[in-house]
Amino acid sequence: MNTIRIAAPRTAKRGEIIELRALIRHPMESGFRRGASGEVIARDIIVAFECLYDGEPVFRAKFFPAVAANPFLTFHTVATESGRLEFRWTDQHGAVFSDAADLTVET
Template identity: 50%
Template sequence: MANVLINAPKTVRKGETIELKALILHPMETGFRPGANGQLIPRNIIEQFTATWNGVEIFRMKMSPAVAANPYVSFFAVAKESGTIRFQWTGDRNFSAEGSVMVTVT
């Protein structure tokens, strides 16, 4: 189970622009660093981050080895309807994590 922190307003007015912030615990190992034994530590990164609002994709980001550990992503969306915003991270070694928040649009 992955460890995620999500910050989104609980209630917003229709048409308002809101900021969504998502933080996840992940080593983001680049694959270029040698370990204590001199061998390269195999790459282990998150490759893709997506967010959907009631199933409709609102944000997608491709991550690279240059992204720091425990990546923090913040982006904006326009509130149209109440529902669930689902955040999804997928990456190397079949890594998959999910988090979601309920937002009420008034």
């Protein structure tokens, strides 16, 4: 169960710059640490994030082992049309975690 928290405005004026924030529960295990008995703890990280605005990518990020656990992102986009904002994380095994928020654009 990957808990996701998203902060996005519900409404915005056309052309307004909106702030989007996204937080996901993930250990981001770097692969460089060792356990209590000396064994290497296998790497387990999210490798990619993207935010789709009505299916079109407006923000992309690549993650690496140095990124802290429970990665948090803040970014901006311009409100153009009413639509759905989808937030998608992909881990190194190809598993996808996602959540979405609906934005209403007022003219």
